[in-house]
Amino acid sequence: MLVQKYADMLNAKSVIREMAAFAAERGKEIGYENVFDYSLGNPSVPVPEKLREVMAKMVLEMDSVDVFGYSPTLGIPSVREKLAANMRKRFGVPYEGKHIFMTSGAAGALAHAFRCVAKEGDEILTFAPYFSEYGPYIDPIGAKLQVVPADTEKFQINFEAFEGMMNENVAAILINSPNNPSGSVYSKETIQRLADYLRQKEKEYGHEIYIITDEPYREILYGGVELPFIPAYYDNTLLCYSYSKSLSLPGGRIGYVAIGPACRDAELFINMCGQISRGIGHNCPTSLMQLAVAEVGDLTSDMAVYEKNMNLLYDELTALGFTCVKPGGTFYIFPKALEEDAKIFCEKAKKYDLILVPGDGFGCPGFFRMAYCIETEKVERSLGALRRFVETEYPNQNLK
C-alpha cells in the first residue's frame, strides 16, 4: 500500500503555489504581462555570461570522467579547497577544504545540517517571519520546529519571546538573514547578542547549541547594508549556502554546508554529512556545477534590478500609507496589510491583478509578501494598480 502520510501532504496546499497558479490562469485570460505577479521567488536576471562560457568550455573540452564522472561524496576536492580559500579571504575565518560539504542547493544543505545536529525529540528554533518550507524539511527527522514570534517593528529578533522559549531540548537555532520574506538583514548588534546568549546557554545546559544559518540571499544587499558573517561571531555554526540567487542558478542545484573551523569535531561533521547522504539519496551535486561555481569565484548576476524594484515599491507603499520595514536585501518586501486578515487583503488584491502572498504561512499573520524578482517595467506598471486597489478598497486609508 502507498504510504499515506505523503498522500496526505498533498491536501495541505501551499498558498504561494496557489497564488502562482492563479496568476498563470489569469495570464491566459488577459496576457501574463498584465498580471502583476509578485508570488514566486524565482530569480529573473540572467546568469552572468562568463558562467555560460566557463560551463560550455568544461562541457566541450574537459576529460569526460572529470566533468561527467562521479564526484566524491563530500564534493570534488579542488572545488572544496577553492571555496574555502575564497571564504578565508573574504570573511577572515580559517576555513579549509575539509570544512566544506558540497550539496544540491540550500535544500540539500539544510537536509544535511539538520540531521547532523537534531534527532527525534529535539527542538529547532527559528524566528518569524520564516521560510515556510522549514516545517516539511524538518518533519521527517522527528525534531520539532518551534517558531519564535516576530519582532514586527524591525524584523530583527524578538529576544524576549526567544528567551522565554529557550530550553534544554533546543539543539539548533535556524536563522535566515537576509530574510525571506521580510528582506531584513540582522544587524551586528542582533548577531552579537544572539551569540553571547547562546554561549551562556551552552554552558548552562552543558551541551552545544548550533546556529544553522540559511544564506541563499547573502549576495543580494542594498545601499551598503553590511551582513555580519555569523561564523565570525559564533563557532558552532553550520552555514548553508546556495548559488541559486547569487548566480540566478536555482536549476543548477548547487550549494554547500560549511562548518565553523573552530567548532568541536568540525571535520567529523563533514564526514557525517557523507553518511547522511546515503540515507536520503543525495550522494553529491552535479560535478559540472561544482566545477563551474568554483571557477567563477565571487562573480554574481547583476543584482541592480532588484534594488531598483525595491526602491520603486518601497516609495509607493510608503506614499500609500503602508507600514513597511525597508528591506536590506533579498528580492522580497513584507508590508503590513491594510486589514487584520492578510488573506482577505490578498484576496481583494487579485481583483486588481495584483498577486500578493499573505504572511500567515511565514508565521507572521497580518503582513504580506511581494517577490519583486520581475522586470522593472512591470513593477512600474503595477504601481497604478496598487494605488487603485488601496483607494478603492480602503478609502479611509491615510495616503501621503
Next chain:
Amino acid sequence: MLVQKYADMLNAKSVIREMAAFAAERGKEIGYENVFDYSLGNPSVPVPEKLREVMAKMVLEMDSVDVFGYSPTLGIPSVREKLAANMRKRFGVPYEGKHIFMTSGAAGALAHAFRCVAKEGDEILTFAPYFSEYGPYIDPIGAKLQVVPADTEKFQINFEAFEGMMNENVAAILINSPNNPSGSVYSKETIQRLADYLRQKEKEYGHEIYIITDEPYREILYGGVELPFIPAYYDNTLLCYSYSKSLSLPGGRIGYVAIGPACRDAELFINMCGQISRGIGHNCPTSLMQLAVAEVGDLTSDMAVYEKNMNLLYDELTALGFTCVKPGGTFYIFPKALEEDAKIFCEKAKKYDLILVPGDGFGCPGFFRMAYCIETEKVERSLGALRRFVETEYPNQNLK
C-alpha cells in the same frame, strides 16, 4: 551535540572503498597503470560527443530561466513527456508524462520509491547478490531490508528461499537486473514466475506488493541477451533509472522513477514523490541535465569495450578453472573464489596487484567481484598477473 548514529556509521568501512584506496596508494608506488584495479564501478568510456554538443548549445544559447532556472518539483514537463513517449515506443507500456518523476540519479530515484511504499516496520525483500548500498538507503525509513540467499548456480532467483521468507509485512521486492555484482540478467521465465507469485500473494494478503526495479545497467547487455521489461509483466512496478552508466554520466546526477501506468493511484504516487522530496532535500535534479538527456533520447556511450573486457576475463577465468556465471550485461563479473573465505582470497590477490572485492558485502560470501570498466589494454595485461596469482597461491587448481 552531534547526532551519534551518523558518526558511528563512519566506523563501518566500505570494503569497496578500502580496496580502491589501497589501489590508489599502491599506484603511487608502482604507477597506477600497473595496478589492476577492479574495485570501482565507474564508467570508463567517455560520454557521447553528441551529448557534449547538445549540452554546450543549451548552456550558451537557451534562455537563462529555462536552462538555469528552477525545474518544477516533479521535473520539467516537456522532459517527462519526451521520456514517456520514448518508453511507450520502446517498451510498449503506455507511459505518459504524469507517470515520470525526475530524480538525481538512481540513488535519488530509490530514495523516493522506498518512501512511497515502505514505512517503519515494513520489509523490503531483495535477492543476493545485491548492491551493498541498499542497506543504508533503506535504514532511515525504519523499514527492514531482508536478503534472500543467492541462487549461486545461475544468479537468477532462489525461489525456494524467497517463498520461505515471504510474509504479510513485505511491502516491496527490490530487484536489480542486469545485476551488480553478478552481471546476470533475469530471464523472462524468472520474471514471469516472480510476477505470477506476487499477484497470488497480493490476493492472499489483501494488499499490494510492489516491485521496485533498479535499472542503471539496462542498456549494457551482451551478445543479444534480452532484458524483460518488468512493468510489462507486473503492473505495480516502480522503475528506478539512471543515466549514469548508459551515458557515462554519473556526475550528472540524473535519472527518474517511472510508475506503472496500470498501477492503482499511479499519478498519486508521482505527486507523493514531490512531497517526499521536500523532506529529504532533493527538490529536483539539475534542469540542464534533464533537458540534455531528453534531447539525446536513446543515445548511449560506446559499450563495446565492456563486452570485449568481459570476454577476455571470462575466457581466462574459465581457463584457470574458476566457476563463473557468464555475465549477460553490466560491467561486473562475479566468479567463485578459490578458497572458502573470499576475503582471504582477495587479500592474497593484492600481492599480484590485482584489486578484487570479496562478495561478502554483496550478501554472497565465497565469491568476488571484478569491475572491468577499465581500459582493455589493462585487462589484457592483468591476465598474466591473474595466472601467476592462481598458479602460485593455488598450485592444486585444475587449470584448463
